[in-house]
Amino acid sequence: MTKEDIPDDDFLFRRSSCETFDKKRYRFTAPTFMLRKNKGEKGLSVNWSKYSTPKKTSICPRTGKKFYVGKFKAIIPREVDLDVNHSPSRHNKAHCTICGEQLYDDLKAYEIAEYIAEKCIPVIISL
Numbered sequence: 409m410t411k412e413d414i415p416d417d418d419f420l421f422r423r424s425s426c427e428t429f430d431k432k433r434y435r436f437t438a439p440t441f442m443l444r445k446n447k448g449e450k451g452l453s454v455n456w457s458k459y460s461t462p463k464k465t466s467i468c469p470r471t472g473k474k475f476y477v478g479k480f481k482a483i484i485p486r487e488v489d490l491d492v493n494h495s496p497s498r499h500n501k502a503h504c505t506i507c508g509e510q511l512y513d514d515l516k517a518y519e520i521a522e523y524i525a526e527k528c529i530p531v532i533i534s535l
Contacts, residue, residue: 411494412458416483419457420492420504421465422528423475429533436478436528438521443511451507452485456494460502462531469499478528488520 414420424440443449455465462477482492490508497503510516 411496414456414458414482414492414494414504416481416486418482419479420454420482420506421457421460421462421477421479421502421531422452422454423465423468423477426476426533429476429530431533434530436476436525436530438518438525440478440528441521441524442517445512451493451505451511454492454504454506455500455502456504458502459496460500464502466532475532476530476534477532478530480524480528484524484527485520488523490520 422436422440424436428437428440429435430437441452443452457479462479466475466477467473468475485492485506485508489510490506493505493507495503495505510520
């Protein structure tokens with residue numbers, strides 16, 4: 409599948425469990441944007457708005473489980489020196505990966521996650 413450049417102003421969708429959404433502050437928390445190193449993640453998975461919607465992103469294709477979804481522009485992770493790469497799969501043309509060495513440094517990773525969380529707009533917050 410052909411990889412494309414993602415414009416800075418395009419939206420990325422990130423799904424998350426309800427446990428990482430702060431209902432009082434009406435925003436996602438930092439863990440939403442941190443690698444799950446114990447699961448071997450090498451980057452943060454997101455869907456590109458060019459090929460997906462919040463509703464499509466909210467449902468796990470393998471399990472059917474529903475998730476909360478937030479959106480943010482591709483420029484946001486780039487502002488903190490992360491790469492945003494279109495990494496489509498056979499089953500998900502919208503798939504992208506946010507990656508960078510800083511995501512492996514716990515302190516930097518948390519600061520970056522907080523930054524992205526503050527910029528992320530909740531779009532689906534009910535299951």
